[in-house]
Amino acid sequence: MKLLISITMINNSRTLALLLTFLILAAIKLPAQVPIVKLSNEFNVPGDGFDKLLQLRNGNTCYLHFGQKSGLEVAMYNRQRELLNHDTLNPQRWNSTDLDNTEIDAIYQINGQPVVFLQQIVKDTPNLYRLVLDPNNGHILKEDKLGELPSIRLRTMYSNNNVASHDCYVEKDTRSDYYAVAFFNGTEIQYGDDPKKRITIQHYSPDHKLINTGYYYMQDSAYNYFSYINMAVQDKSHIYLATVGFNGKRKSGESSSKVVFSVLSPDSVTFSNHVIAYTGNYSQVSGLVKVVPAYKEVRLLIHVPDEKRSGNSGTILNIFTEDGKLRKHPILTNPELSKNVAINLNYKDDYSGIPQNWIINDDGSSTIMWETLSFFKQGNNQISNLHTNMGDAGVAELDTTGREDVTWSLNKYQVVTGVAQPFFQHRRSKSEWVFRNKIAALNLSPYVSYDFINKPDVTFMLFNDYLQYLDSGGADKTKKPLKFADDASFVCYRYLDKRIERLYIFGMPEVSKRYSCILGASDYNEGSHTYATILLTRKGTVKTAALAWIEF
Known part of the structure; x- marks a missing residue:
């Protein structure tokens, strides 16, 4: 913006004040469209491993580095982008020197604190740990083992391109700090297994207190195995879970698999399940679950590779009531995006x-x-x-x-x-x-x-x-x-x-x-x-x- 003004034209204080106000407002608006960069002091390039930043509610920025040799390092920066503290943490439960047997399931800011969920294989058994860090200095405030899964040496179930999930999953409410942890036992059913406790979901409050434990299974035994799609948490009230249900052998006259949408209420320890009829024989399904409180709806976006063809993205938007009943399921198409890429690309x-x-x-x-x-x-x-x-x-x-x-x-x-x-x-x-x-x-x-x-x-x-x-x-x-x-x-x-x-x-x-x-x-x-x-x-x-x- 160029503004040419002769100061001799300004002959009264009111005009000058209005002009200065205009210039100030213009100066405020421009930076909103031009990115402004602030850099920390330089440091050595991070080695092998994983890095994550969290901008905390107290104004600090937490930098986590998981190194093959150094373990878990935490650096905390203040509002002025200055380094406050740098430490290597020494957890007592999770072995930070064994990253080859570790996976990160989630890193969230919960209740203003950096919270790390880590899964580590110990003697062939996956264990899930939670580290809660101090938002001021990065030190460990709380460390817990939340649970474990059966041995990875047990045979995982495969059927018609569906794989029974044998893993831990963590999801946080996007509008609050309530969160849930799912323990999915996807191994082949063993003699003596309790089918009602093979999949467990824990519901936590923002202060990391367990408020409910739910068990996921089909009451009518329609499906024995499940492939995890996604999960959503609605504050302290509900957990919504999407899976693909299937069996080891196909029953005569039935589809080999279907998508199941399930709801856990706060006053229940079992999920209510809704099998989505149109999803017969779906496999390799991925997706996300989202809550829409304004409409009292829950939405599930799924992508199905086998459904992708000309004019069809293979992506379907499922709209449910809060109690899990399917209202409609439009297939997403991209006519406007196709026009965009034709013009620009x-x-x-x-x-x-x-x-x-x-x-x-x-x-x-x-x-x-x-x-x-x-x-x-x-x-x-x-x-x-x-x-x-x-x-x-x-x-x-x-x-x-x-x-x-x-x-x-x-x-x-x-x-x-x-x-x-x-x-x-x-x-x-x-x-x-x-x-x-x-x-x-x-x-x-x-x-x-x-x-x-x-x-x-x-x-x-x-x-x-x-x-x-x-x-x-x-x-x-x-x-x-x-x-x-x-x-x-x-x-x-x-x-x-x-x-x-x-x-x-x-x-x-x-x-x-x-x-x-x-x-x-x-x-x-x-x-x-x-x-x-x-x-x-x-x-x-x-x-x-x-x-x-x-x-x-």
Whole structure:
């Protein structure tokens, strides 16, 4: 904005006051559209392991690093982005030196505290631990073992592309700090097993008190095995659970599997179950459950690979009453997003993406993040021969019925070792992570996909890409996938007033100077519109790291 004013034209104090007010308001509005960056002091680039940031309610930022050699390190930064404390924790129950047998099931801020849920295999038995940390210094306030599962050596049940879940799951209410822990015993039924206690769900209050324990099974024994889809917690009242029910052998005249939607009330220890009739023989189902209090509804978004075909995304929005009765189940299509990619990305065909995250608003409208995924095999190594191409991104705002409203798109091309499942962004945002079989040089998953930030007046999409594709004058026009973190450069696209602009928040990357961000470590504070991440800077052969707070 350019404003040319002659001071000689201002001939009274009232005019001057009005002018100053206008200039102040303009100055306040502009930074809301141009990201402002604050960096911490530099530190050594994190070693192998896992990293996560949490922007706490007291204004501090908690940085967790799980290292193969160092164990669990915690650094706490204050509101001024200064380092307050840095310690290596020494838990008494969870063995922090055995990360190869550890997986992170969730990291949440609960009651203003960083809370870490860890699953560790001890003598072939999965144990689930909870660490509650002090939000002021990162020290351990409370450490508990919440439960365990049967031995991993027992045979897991497979049938018609469905796998009985044998794992622990943790989900938190998005509107409160109540949360639930599910213990899924998916091994083959053993003699003497109690089928009514094979799957247990614990419901906790914000102060980490157990308020209810529920048992999940089919009262009519229609299905013996279940594949976990997702779970949602509604404050202290209800838990909603979506699964695929199936049997080891198909009964004559019956479908091999169906999706089951279940409700646990606060005055009950058993779930009420609702088998979704149209889902016969569904397999490899993934999805998310969301509560919509304004409509007294619960919604389940599922993705079914076998249902994906031309004009059909394979993604279905199921709308239930609070007591679990299905009202309707529209299939999501992407006509507006297909128009968007035709205009902005030169698509000749319709957009065909996989859902990666789904954010629902209090009024029932929502935002769904899509990404094109394709899979291939390369090499003979059984650990690293499976790969996933993570391609162009599409984002759509949906109205309360699931129809598209506003859409965005982004051209990108990344490849990761392993198979990236649908709802990758959701699992990454809650810090699900498995340390086993992680090859450091090939571990690109914390850097790939993208992050999406939407404000009322402006939208941002953040990702890492090759420098040569960010430079419009590059000679190589054949886009190749980003494969290694050291090659990445961070970029931000701003969508404002139907215009797309590329921003280099940390400076223009060059051949000898790169900036990349660990998206998997990031945390967005919607209240302050601040995105906290880990910035990796490479100048020549010198690599450094710093925390970055980006105010949008």
